[in-house]
Amino acid sequence: MIGVFGGSGFYSLLDDMTEVPVATPYGPPSAPIRIGKISGHDVAFMPRHGDEHTLPPHRINYRANVWAMKEVGVQRIIGPCACGSLKPELKPGTFVICDQFVDRTSARESTFYDGPQTTHVSAAEPYCPDLRGVLAECARAENIPVVEAGTVVVIQGPRFSTRAESRSYAASGFDVINMTQYPECWLARELELCYANVSLVTDYDVGLEGLPDAPPVSADTAFRVFADNLDRLRALLFRAVPKIGPQPEDICATALDSAIVHH
Numbered sequence: 001m002i003g004v005f006g007g008s009g010f011y012s013l014l015d016d017m018t019e020v021p022v023a024t025p026y027g028p029p030s031a032p033i034r035i036g037k038i039s040g041h042d043v044a045f046m047p048r049h050g051d052e053h054t055l056p057p058h059r060i061n062y063r064a065n066v067w068a069m070k071e072v073g074v075q076r077i078i079g080p081c082a083c084g085s086l087k088p089e090l091k092p093g094t095f096v097i098c099d100q101f102v103d104r105t106s107a108r109e110s111t112f113y114d115g116p117q118t119t120h121v122s123a124a125e126p127y128c129p130d131l132r133g134v135l136a137e138c139a140r141a142e143n144i145p146v147v148e149a150g151t152v153v154v155i156q157g158p159r160f161s162t163r164a165e166s167r168s169y170a171a172s173g174f175d176v177i178n179m180t181q182y183p184e185c186w187l188a189r190e191l192e193l194c195y196a197n198v199s200l201v202t203d204y205d206v207g208l209e210g211l212p213d214a215p216p217v218s219a220d221t222a223f224r225v226f227a228d229n230l231d232r233l234r235a236l237l238f239r240a241v242p243k244i245g246p247q248p249e250d251i252c253a254t255a256l257d258s259a260i261v262h263h
Contacts, residue, residue: 001035001042001043001044001072001073001074001075002041002043002044002074002076002241002244003043003044003045003046003069003074003076003078003193004043004044004045004046004077004078004079004080005046005047005048005065005078005080005184006045006046006047006048006080007048007049007079007080007081007082007180007226012034012045012047013034013036013043013045013237014034014036014037014038014043014045015036016037017034017035017036017045018034018035018036019032019033019034020032020033020034020035020044020072021033022068022071022072024063024064024067024068024071026061026064026067026109027061027064028061029046029061029064029065029067029068030046030047030048030049030050030055030060030061030065031046031047031050031051032046033045033046033068033069033072035072038237038238038241038242039238039242040242041241041242043241044069044072044073044074046065046068046069048060048065048184056157056158057156057158057179057180058105058108058156058157058158058179060180060184061109062108062109062110062183062184062187063109063112063183063187065184066184066187066188066191066193067112067191069188069193070191070193075193075194075246075247076128076131076193076194076195076244077188077194077195077196078135078195078196078197078198078237078240079180079181079184079185079195079196079197079198080197080198080199080200080233080237081178081180081181081197081198081199082178082199082200082202082222082223082225082226083096083152083176083177083178083199083200083201083202084160084176084177084178084201084203084204084205084217084222085175085176085201085203085204085205085208086153086166086170086174086175086176086177086208087170087175087208088204088208090150090175090176090201091145091201092201092203092204092225093145093200093228093229094145094146094147094200094201095139095144095145095146095147095198095199095200095233095236096147096150096152096175096176096198096199096200096201097127097132097135097136097139097146097147097148097149097150097196097197097198097199098127098149098150098151098152098175098181098197098199099125099127099129099149099150099151100126100127100149100150100151100152101126101151101152101153101154101181101182101185101186102152102154102172102174103154103182103183104153104154104155104156105154105155105156105183106156108156108182108183109183110182110183110187111183111186111187111190112187112190112191113190117260117261118260118261119190119256119260120259120261121189121190121255121256121259122255122258122259123186123189125251126186126189126195127185127195127196127197128194128195128196128250128251128252129250129251130245130248130250131194131195131196131244132148132149132196134196134240134243134244135196135198135236136148137243138236138239138240138243139198139236141239142232142235142236142239144232144235147175150175150176150199151173151174151175151176152174152175152176152177152178152181152197152199153169153172153174153177154177154178154182155177155178155179156179157179158179160205160206160216160217161177161205161206162206163207163216166205166206170208176199176201177205178199181197181199185197188252189252189255190255192252192255192256193247193252194247194250194252194253195252198233198236200225200226200229200233202217202221202222202223202225202226203217203221203222203225204217205217
């Protein structure tokens with residue numbers, strides 16, 4: 001089964017969905033999982049901010065959400081999200097299929113392995129290469145402007161960046177900025193699930209050097225651009241889901257093979 005975490009303003013994916021409440025060892029997830037079909041394929045959907053967008057990024061129970069997906073039989077997850085661009089060429093409306101993240105969050109529960117079994121999972125390639133390839137190919141088929149790789153810097157929120165912070169992230173070579181990718185994508189890897197992200201550029205963060213007219217991001221603008229692109233995001237998912245095969249024996253499925261420290 002394929003799982004989808006809905007981002008801002010993305011509260012439903014399919015019309016005919018069965019609601020599945022899931023209890024987890026980590027407390028309640030953001031919302032019950034809804035299961036429906038796309039072209040005969042089962043899809044599990046959860047809005048990461050809750051049904052009414054009541055959970056800000058730093059309050060999302062990421063562990064419960066990812067655990068719930070695995071509990072209902074999901075092995076491969078797509079996590080669309082809104083993001084700000086840190087590069088002039090990544091214009092609003094562009095879809096970025098991230099291949100790296102940089103974590104700038106603080107105090108988030110970000111691992112399932114709190115001991116006594118010590119587990120160090122490799123994070124060199126944190127996103128599923130196979131899923132990323134399918135999403136990029138399907139975005140091109142839908143004529144969506146897509147960039148096939150990129151680094152997302154994940155900030156704590158709920159505030160947006162200062163100009164100085166944003167300049168620092170851009171100078172470091174990061175491509176986009178977001179508040180929810182970590183630890184969501186990482187927790188999927190810890191449970192040996194595949195995860196790929198589609199970052200939808202909604203703004204230029206605080207404005208970029210070389211783009212003096214770009215206004216600083218506001219929640220209002222970000223939500224509006226995301227809403228304007230929901231149909232394209234939905235079209236991408238509907239095209240991609242039937243093309244996604246069963247989980248291969250890849251870096252995602254075998255993440256724990258060399259991670260556990262044996263006494």
